Amino acid sequence: MQKLLTAKQMRDADSFTIASKSIFSADLMEEASHAFVKIFTEEFPDRSLRVSVYCGTGNNGGDGLAISRLLMQAGYHDIKVMIARFSANSTDDFEINFRRLREFQNIRIQELRSAVECGAETSDLIIDALLGSGLNKPLSGEWEKLVTWLNSLHKTIVSVDIPTGLPAEEGAGSGHAILHARLAISFQRPKLSFLLPGSAPYLDRFRVADIGLDDDFIQNCEGPYYLLEENDIRERLIHRAAFSHKGTFGHAMLVAGAPETMGAALLTSRACLYAGAGLTSACIPATGLTALNASLPEVMAVVRSEQGLPTSVDWEKYQAIGIGPGLGTGPGSLSLLRVVLKNFHKPIVLDADALNLIAHNYELIQQVPEHSVLTPHMKEFDRLFGDHQDWWSRIETGIDRATTLGCTIVLKNRYTIIFTPQGMCLFNPTGTPAMATGGSGDALTGIITSFLAQGYEPHEAAFIGTYVHGAAGERVRGYVATPSQLIDELPLLMKELAD
Numbered sequence: 327m328q329k330l331l332t333a334k335q336m337r338d339a340d341s342f343t344i345a346s347k348s349i350f351s352a353d354l355m356e357e358a359s360h361a362f363v364k365i366f367t368e369e370f371p372d373r374s375l376r377v378s379v380y381c382g383t384g385n386n387g388g389d390g391l392a393i394s395r396l397l398m399q400a401g402y403h404d405i406k407v408m409i410a411r412f413s414a415n416s417t418d419d420f421e422i423n424f425r426r427l428r429e430f431q432n433i434r435i436q437e438l439r440s441a442v443e444c445g446a447e448t449s450d451l452i453i454d455a456l457l458g459s460g461l462n463k464p465l466s467g468e469w470e471k472l473v474t475w476l477n478s479l480h481k482t483i484v485s486v487d488i489p490t491g492l493p494a495e496e497g498a499g500s501g502h503a504i505l506h507a508r509l510a511i512s513f514q515r516p517k518l519s520f521l522l523p524g525s526a527p528y529l530d531r532f533r534v535a536d537i538g539l540d541d542d543f544i545q546n547c548e549g550p551y552y553l554l555e556e557n558d559i560r561e562r563l564i565h566r567a568a569f570s571h572k573g574t575f576g577h578a579m580l581v582a583g584a585p586e587t588m589g590a591a592l593l594t595s596r597a598c599l600y601a602g603a604g605l606t607s608a609c610i611p612a613t614g615l616t617a618l619n620a621s622l623p624e625v626m627a628v629v630r631s632e633q634g635l636p637t638s639v640d641w642e643k644y645q646a647i648g649i650g651p652g653l654g655t656g657p658g659s660l661s662l663l664r665v666v667l668k669n670f671h672k673p674i675v676l677d678a679d680a681l682n683l684i685a686h687n688y689e690l691i692q693q694v695p696e697h698s699v700l701t702p703h704m705k706e707f708d709r710l711f712g713d714h715q716d717w718w719s720r721i722e723t724g725i726d727r728a729t730t731l732g733c734t735i736v737l738k739n740r741y742t743i744i745f746t747p748q749g750m751c752l753f754n755p756t757g758t759p760a761m762a763t764g765g766s767g768d769a770l771t772g773i774i775t776s777f778l779a780q781g782y783e784p785h786e787a788a789f790i791g792t793y794v795h796g797a798a799g800e801r802v803r804g805y806v807a808t809p810s811q812l813i814d815e816l817p818l819l820m821k822e823l824a825d
């Protein structure tokens with residue numbers, strides 16, 4: 327997994343690399359600019375594009391100057407450089423690259439003392455090298471005017487490292503001017519803010535350019551933030567050995583559904599089965615029995631009534647229980663949850679209405695078995711742990727609650743965030759907006775419960791489950807990826823990852 331760094335840690339990695347490789351910082355800037363141009367030429371191969379490069383006078387601006395020179399060398403012949411001289415300060419590497427750029431005969435350079443000096447902007451594409459990770463306050467004055475004007479042009483904007491005005495960590499504060507980039511080409515690692523919903527209005531997409539910073543240094547930096555990678559799943563997913571049998575892969579029970587919401591029980595059970603549990607049982611109301619038997623003949627039923635579970639439940643035979651999808655929050659569901667928590671002492675997966683019930687009866691949290699996995703979406707998370715103004719504070723709460731409760735918390739989103747009892751905070755990269763449809767979460771609960779039953783450590787069940795859930799959704803490739811389609815993709819996807 328990739329360590330994700332704060333802007334300050336990135337600067338430290340920068341200094342360490344310069345010292346350990348005995349190179350000049352201008353060489354690192356040159357490396358970064360080459361890496362940017364490589365991706366830029368893949369994305370925008372048309373050399374006749376009219377490009378305007380807007381530069382500040384810090385190192386982000388220095389990158390912009392080096393990028394302008396390298397683009398000229400790569401054959402882009404219509405380049406205009408605009409330098410925002412809104413401050414008397416400039417960095418040494420900016421000045422080095424300013425001198426280098428001026429040696430080019432046919433490059434147009436305009437220096438701006440104020441935003442109104444910009445004039446008409448006739449370019450096809452704008453490269454934003456105004457401010458980068460050195461941002462230390464919201465934009466105001468001429469910076470704000472310039473960014474507001476650039477946004478009003480509605481042109482394709484490609485940002486160097488990060489859109490100007492977007493903080494690198496805590497996400498965007500509302501009401502401040504921030505450049506809206508079509509693409510950001512970020513150095514070495516994505517910024518943490520890119521992975522939070524607050525960046526959505528300012529960034530359509532990002533790519534990461536390897537600029538040669540010392541990887542060991544980065545991986546060993548202090549801090550809880552990581553990005554899951556495919557390799558993390560390949561390393562963990564166990565190959566199914568010869569002589570395996572259904573008992574090898576555990577028995578999972580899904581406590582889900584109500585007469586009107588049997589779909590949730592069917593989806594979560596099907597996901598559990600397709601993710602490889604040896605045996606899957608669905609604890610459902612009697613009215614759902616026909617639907618279960620007709621659609622999922624492999625899944626066994628534990629029929630519950632208004633009065634609760636049959637007295638004969640043999641709790642020991644289940645390796646994992648997932649509870650919540652479509653359960654409802656009435657008194658019957660509450661007593662069902664109480665019975666499960668009283669009788670089952672291995673880690674469980676709690677989702678949807680099970681979480682809502684705990685939110686309203688918070689003393690129950692004490693009975694949740696240690697190492698259990700909670701899978702809230704944002705609203706369920708806030709119901710459980712209190713309202714939050716922004717995602718950064720949710721991250722702080724997630725880290726705190728996962729460690730104090732000794733549970734794994736899977737906070738579902740575009741980049742689902744997994745908090746482990748050890749204090750790690752992992753972002754899952756897989757998934758697509760096509761999965762934004764009812765039942766996706768039910769599928770995830772079934773998948774994680776399945777991995778738990780198969781014997782994976784609970785936090786690893788959450789890593790693998792979240793990753794394959796998103797990756798299966800990506801494989802559907804349609805405008806919408808229904809949970810059923812996603813579930814169908816699981817066996818082949820997992821085989822490819824395990825082989």
Ligand SMILES: NC(=O)C1=CN([C@@H]2O[C@H](COP(=O)(O)OP(=O)(O)OC[C@H]3O[C@@H](n4cnc5c(N)ncnc54)[C@H](OP(=O)(O)O)[C@@H]3O)[C@@H](O)[C@H]2O)[C@H](O)CC1
Pocket residue numbers: 336337339340354355358382383384385386387389415417456457458459460461462463464465466469486487488513514539
């Ligand atoms: N390791 C790496 O990732 C590398 C990054 N590179 C590039 O460097 C920038 C970061 O450069 P830096 O010089 O630290 O900062 P900026 O260019 O982003 O900003 C310059 C100065 O602007 C001032 N500032 C900050 N916020 C504001 C604001 N809201 N309004 C006005 N001015 C602002 C601040 O100076 P002060 O004197 O005002 O404090 C900044 O210092 C990174 O993004 C990459 O593009 C390297 O090229 C390669 C290695």
Ligand SMILES: [K+]
Pocket residue numbers: 386454455456457458485486487488489490
């Ligand atoms: K920028």
